[in-house]
Amino acid sequence: MRSSFIPFSKPAISELEIQAVAEVLRSGWITTGPKTAEFEAAFRGYCNAEGAVALCSATAGMHLLLAALGIGPGDEVITPSMTWVSTVNLIVLAGAKPVFADIDRDTLMVSAETIAPLITDHTRLIIPVHFAGAALDMDPLRRLASKKNIHLAEDAAHAVGTEYHGEKIGRHGSAIFSFHPIKDMTCGEGGMFCSDDSDLVERVRRLKFHGLGVDAYDRTIQGRSPQAEVLEPGFKYNLTDMAAVIGLGQLGRLDRFIEKRALLARRYQALLADVDEILPLAVPSYPMRHAWHLFIVRLDIERAGMSRDTFMTELKKRNIGTGLHFKAVHMQKYYRETLRLPDGALPATEWNSERICSLPLFPDMALEDVDSVVAAIKKVLA
Ligand SMILES: *Cc1c(COP(=O)(O)O)cnc(C)c1O
Numbered sequence: 579m580r581s582s583f584i585p586f587s588k589p590a591i592s593e594l595e596i597q598a599v600a601e602v603l604r605s606g607w608i609t610t611g612p613k614t615a616e617f618e619a620a621f622r623g624y625c626n627a628e629g630a631v632a633l634c635s636a637t638a639g640m641h642l643l644l645a646a647l648g649i650g651p652g653d654e655v656i657t658p659s660m661t662w663v664s665t666v667n668l669i670v671l672a673g674a675k676p677v678f679a680d681i682d683r684d685t686l687m688v689s690a691e692t693i694a695p696l697i698t699d700h701t702r703l704i705i706p707v708h709f710a711g712a713a714l715d716m717d718p719l720r721r722l723a724s725k726k727n728i729h730l731a732e733d734a735a736h737a738v739g740t741e742y743h744g745e746k747i748g749r750h751g752s753a754i755f756s757f758h759p760i761k762d763m764t765c766g767e768g769g770m771f772c773s774d775d776s777d778l779v780e781r782v783r784r785l786k787f788h789g790l791g792v793d794a795y796d797r798t799i800q801g802r803s804p805q806a807e808v809l810e811p812g813f814k815y816n817l818t819d820m821a822a823v824i825g826l827g828q829l830g831r832l833d834r835f836i837e838k839r840a841l842l843a844r845r846y847q848a849l850l851a852d853v854d855e856i857l858p859l860a861v862p863s864y865p866m867r868h869a870w871h872l873f874i875v876r877l878d879i880e881r882a883g884m885s886r887d888t889f890m891t892e893l894k895k896r897n898i899g900t901g902l903h904f905k906a907v908h909m910q911k912y913y914r915e916t917l918r919l920p921d922g923a924l925p926a927t928e929w930n931s932e933r934i935c936s937l938p939l940f941p942d943m944a945l946e947d948v949d950s951v952v953a954a955i956k957k958v959l960a
Contacts (some may be wrong), residue, residue: 580897587760587901590755590835590941591824598823605819610781610787611795613819617826618770621755624739624827625830627680627772629779632822633786634737636708636756636769637664638815640705643754643771644672645730645813646781649702656696657733658688659908660927661919665705665733666907670916678908678919684860685709685876690718698721706749709739709837710903711762711869714861716742729751734772739836741867741877748772760901762835762871763828765821785812804863812959835941839870842939842948845871849952853881855959872903876933882959883893889958896954901936 592776602608614632622630633639649655651673657665669676676697679688683699686709693704704723708714714732723730734740735756747753751774755761757768771778787793789812817825828835850856857876861868877886884892890900906927908919922928938951 580954583897583899584938584943584947585899585940586938586952589759589764590802590828590831591764592827592831594830595824595827596880597761598827599820600822601890602819604785607795608820609795609818610793610816610822611819611824612865613822614795614817617817617822617829620826620829621748621770622772624832625746625772625903627746627748627753629772630748631771631786631888632780632817632825632851633769633771633782633815634817634821635644635758635767635815636733636754637668638786638813639754639769639771639782640733642782642813642815643752643778644668644674644703644786645785646778647703647729649674652700652883653702654698654700655663655703655705656693656701658707658927659734659906660686660904660930661707661907662735662805662904663706663907663910664844666913674702675700676907678924678927679706680924681709681798683929685712685862686830686859686930687714687862689715690722693719694722697728699916701726701728703731703822705731706732707733708740710859710870711736711740711836712859713737713742713747713864713866715862715864716750733776735761736871737869738871739867739871743865744841750774757825757828762869763825763832765817765825765828766827768780768821769815775863784809786815788814811928836867836869838941839939841901842943843868843873845945845948846937846939846952849948850875850955851859851940853952853956853959854878856955862929868899870939872901872936873939874903874934874936876930877935879933884937890935893905896957898951898954902934903936904931904932 653674732753732754752773755770757765789810
């Protein structure tokens with residue numbers, strides 16, 4: 579058994595980021611300012627995106643997107659139930675109706691085929707989720723959305739550095755990234771809205787800071803229009819310079835992080851190939867670069883004779899941390915009671931919700947750590 583606990587995720591923070599934060603703290607300007615602008619430019623460059631707005635979280639980005647599109651009562655938004663709750667919470671809080679698309683059983687991702695039948699005259703927005711670092715099959719989704727004249731915004735919280743047909747997620751359309759500590763790169767907390775729709779970018783930029791046309795830094799230091807006025811009521815979702823420099827350091831090492839994650843993932847795949855009770859996710863066959871945000875497996879609960887929750891508890895007793903991404907939204911208390919979807923409404927989502935489990939995966943993990951995780955899994959199943 580491992581002598582020390584291995585978490586399922588751990589941020590790879592270096593002295594570089596620690597130094598950079600200290601410099602910002604000493605500089606006299608710690609909130610949104612030059613470092614945030616530098617981070618936005620660097621991220622735009624990395625993704626080859628046309629516009630990028632740094633935010634305090636991806637959830638904030640989702641809220642701003644819904645507000646910018648004026649989504650409200652009477653509107654429907656299509657998204658998977660196999661996602662983080664934030665998206666659905668915001669749809670409901672906006673007074674709109676979430677409509678859940680089922681997922682592919684082995685990639686956990688929605689597709690144009692699962693979404694098309696759900697479109698009605700009330701559908702205003704589709705939010706598909708790139709899952710675990712793999713890319714959605716975007717071409718059919720884009721064709722469907724443009725044919726029906728419906729907005730498409732990608733939840734790219736898992737897809738920093740992911741590529742689809744040789745291009746980064748964020749290059750085309752609108753995508754929202756997260757820099758929460760478990761994601762492939764972090765700012766502590768943070769997010770980025772990228773879009774090739776310049777009107778939408780400007781709207782999000784304005785709404786993220788009280789509905790003013792400019793940031794405090796622009797007014798105070800750059801001397802731009804000190805009497806900035808509220809152009810429309812907005813929120814307070816800006817990223818601080820303290821967080822932005824962490825993001826700059828992380829972005830500089832992101833490709834190395836992803837290479838290491840891929841190496842660890844390949845070792846998991848090789849070592850788990852002969853464990854009959856464990857089924858890793860499938861990797862889509864269209865051209866893409868996987869960012870390996872998560873290494874998700876499904877437990878064959880019938881064959882193993884134990885629930886996924888018991889499996890996770892048994893691993894924890896053996897010093898192995900695991901995660902759950904995600905418990906389907908429609909199966910959580912509030913949504914069970916308010917949406918009342920019948921059992922089996924989303925078969926692949928429900929099947930996976932009972933069986934998925936995320937194994938430890940982070941850049942500072944050693945290959946031998948993978949061996950010890952797999953050894954523990956075999957012990958638990960024996
Ligand atoms: C993490 C995550 C989010 C939310 O990101 P925050 O930055 O924490 O707001 C949204 N969607 C998915 C799929 C996520 O994994």
